[in-house]
Amino acid sequence: MNITIRGLSHQFKVNGRLLPVLRDINLNIAAGEFVALVGPSGCGKSTLLRILAHLLTPTSGLVDIGGADPATAVAHKRIAWMAQNPALLPWYTTHDNIALVQRINGTNHHTPADLLALVGLSDFADAHPFTLSGGMQQRLALARILAQQAAVWLMDEPFAALDELTRERLTGELLALWQQQRPTVLWVTHHITEAARLADRVLVLSPRPTAVLADVPVSLPRPRDETTAEFQAVVRAIRAALMQAEP
Amino acid sequence: MKAVPDTDQTQSNGIALVIVGLTLLLWEAIVRWRAIPVYILPAPSLIGQTLVGNIGLFAEATAVTLSEALLGLLLGTTTGAGLAVLLSLWPRLERGVMTLAILVKSTPLVAIAPLLTIWLGFGMIPKIIITALLTFFPVLVNVLAGLQRADPAMLDLFHTWHSGRREIFRHVRAPSALPYLFTALKIAGPLALIAAVVAEWTGASGGLGRTMWLAYTNLNLPYLFAAIFILAFAGVMVYGAIVWLEKRVVFWQPTSQF
Numbered sequence: 001m002n003i004t005i006r007g008l009s010h011q012f013k014v015n016g017r018l019l020p021v022l023r024d025i026n027l028n029i030a031a032g033e034f035v036a037l038v039g040p041s042g043c044g045k046s047t048l049l050r051i052l053a054h055l056l057t058p059t060s061g062l063v064d065i066g067g068a069d070p071a072t073a074v075a076h077k078r079i080a081w082m083a084q085n086p087a088l089l090p091w092y093t094t095h096d097n098i099a100l101v102q103r104i105n106g107t108n109h110h111t112p113a114d115l116l117a118l119v120g121l122s123d124f125a126d127a128h129p130f131t132l133s134g135g136m137q138q139r140l141a142l143a144r145i146l147a148q149q150a151a152v153w154l155m156d157e158p159f160a161a162l163d164e165l166t167r168e169r170l171t172g173e174l175l176a177l178w179q180q181q182r183p184t185v186l187w188v189t190h191h192i193t194e195a196a197r198l199a200d201r202v203l204v205l206s207p208r209p210t211a212v213l214a215d216v217p218v219s220l221p222r223p224r225d226e227t228t229a230e231f232q233a234v235v236r237a238i239r240a241a242l243m244q245a246e247p
Numbered sequence: 248m249k250a251v252p253d254t255d256q257t258q259s260n261g262i263a264l265v266i267v268g269l270t271l272l273l274w275e276a277i278v279r280w281r282a283i284p285v286y287i288l289p290a291p292s293l294i295g296q297t298l299v300g301n302i303g304l305f306a307e308a309t310a311v312t313l314s315e316a317l318l319g320l321l322l323g324t325t326t327g328a329g330l331a332v333l334l335s336l337w338p339r340l341e342r343g344v345m346t347l348a349i350l351v352k353s354t355p356l357v358a359i360a361p362l363l364t365i366w367l368g369f370g371m372i373p374k375i376i377i378t379a380l381l382t383f384f385p386v387l388v389n390v391l392a393g394l395q396r397a398d399p400a401m402l403d404l405f406h407t408w409h410s411g412r413r414e415i416f417r418h419v420r421a422p423s424a425l426p427y428l429f430t431a432l433k434i435a436g437p438l439a440l441i442a443a444v445v446a447e448w449t450g451a452s453g454g455l456g457r458t459m460w461l462a463y464t465n466l467n468l469p470y471l472f473a474a475i476f477i478l479a480f481a482g483v484m485v486y487g488a489i490v491w492l493e494k495r496v497v498f499w500q501p502t503s504q505f
């Protein structure tokens with residue numbers, strides 16, 4: 001599903017004063033593209049994602065998700081959302097967390113058991129989320145995203161709270177799952193190498209008020225070898241743009 | 248999920264029992280040693296004898312008071328929780344209803360109780376109403392807070408799922424409010440017993456409050472103390488029952504044993 005953003009601006013009102021966060025953002029994202037967003041902390045990455053998910057109405061500008069505005073896209077269940085806080089429902093079992101989103105979304109391409117198997121949680125169907133480790137909780141959140149069969153995945157630093165190894169394993173699994181469903185992904189991250197490893201394109205954002213500083217294409221075949229010179233060149237390009245961003 | 252392992256729990260229960268036992272022993276010793284008259288302070292042994300000797304009477308009175316307290320608590324809790332649900336679904340009502348609730352809460356119920364007795368008689372109904380009036384407020388305030396303070400990350404998620412208010416209420420807000428409900432019940436449970444007893448003082452045909460009042464007018468202190476002991480014990484049991492239930496209902500939260 002294509003995403004088009006034209007002249008998008010947003011300002012928050014903080015204590016009666018206006019805080020400009022996004023300024024005149026223009027973006028084209030092709031269907032099935034995996035786009036990573038990097039930028040200084042507080043620049044407005046989450047704000048941009050929230051606007052796309054219709055959790056926030058922008059001050060001005062146009063957002064088009066597959067020919068519809070965000071409200072319609074959400075109403076048509078095109079959006080899957082995942083943030084750093086997995087927001088699992090602790091009062092339901094792992095299985096029921098999946099079953100609930102399927103019921104609400106009206107999707108039943110897979111059984112909850114299938115989805116749990118896909119993320120390696122088969123043995124934990126009857127467990128409650130609070131008994132799972134942080135990594136397992138994010139896996140469950142991932143399974144919930146898969147259950148939605150959505151065309152767009154908006155992911156705001158989903159694995160930021162995990163240790164390096166778990167994180168690498170999970171992003172690897174995510175990539176495999178993405179290749180099966182082929183949704184359009186917007187992936188916010190602070191990790192430059194992670195962005196280079198996962199994305200088709202890395203967008204580097206400037207500090208507030210945010211504009212797109214650089215658009216770095218990553219045309220390397222997956223799985224990517226981080227030791228190659230080409231990969232290192234991409235990492236350097238992202239880092240250079242980010243250096244420009246940080247004052 | 249247990250905040251305190253079982254062995255620790257039995258141990259601390261044991262310590263509490265020992266302290267209560269020692270206090271009673273000390274009490275007994277002082278009464279005997281100083282030969283304190285019965286109409287000032289009866290010895291625990293005498294209170295125990297009175298209790299056992301009139302166990303039928305006390306059991307009957309306890310049943311009456313406990314029924315009033317629990318029915319009042321039930322009525323107060325359902326009213327409080329029901330109002331909270333209403334206010335969370337129609338926030339515009341909040342101001343008006345909360346002002347009314349605070350008004351009811353601030354009215355001295357000790358002054359209302361005799362009126363209800365005059366209007367409704369010596370039976371259980373006025374006691375149940377007083378108990379409900381006293382207990383609904385903590386439930387209302389806590390449950391409303393719980394409903395409103397649902398995790399914003401969960402609410403975000405449900406919004407991206409295009410869920411309606413009802414779905415959000417059922418799957419997010421209501422479960423989020425359960426721990427708050429139990430916090431309220433831990434306040435309201437023991438309060439219900441006190442409310443029922445105080446209501447009985449204004450005129451009742453049965454119950455521990457009436458027993459206490461009769462004992463007081465006759466300066467029958469062993470009787471009075473026996474009733475107080477029962478009330479204290481009943482309070483602990485009610486509280487314990489609420490904690491027991493909390494652990495099972497709100498299983499996803501690590502609760503302390505209090």
Ligand SMILES: Nc1ncnc2c1ncn2[C@@H]1O[C@H](COP(=O)(O)OP(=O)(O)OP(=O)(O)O)[C@@H](O)[C@H]1O
Nearest residue numbers: 012013014019021040041042043044045046047048
């Ligand atoms: N609801 C809000 N009300 C007022 N200001 C807000 C609100 N949400 C975000 N902001 C402000 O907007 C700016 C951008 O916030 P945002 O969360 O989008 O940043 P971010 O790029 O996601 O940062 P990080 O990388 O630290 O997550 C920040 O200065 C923040 O203080």
Ligand SMILES: [Mg+2]
Nearest residue numbers: 045046047156
């Ligand atoms: Mg953010």
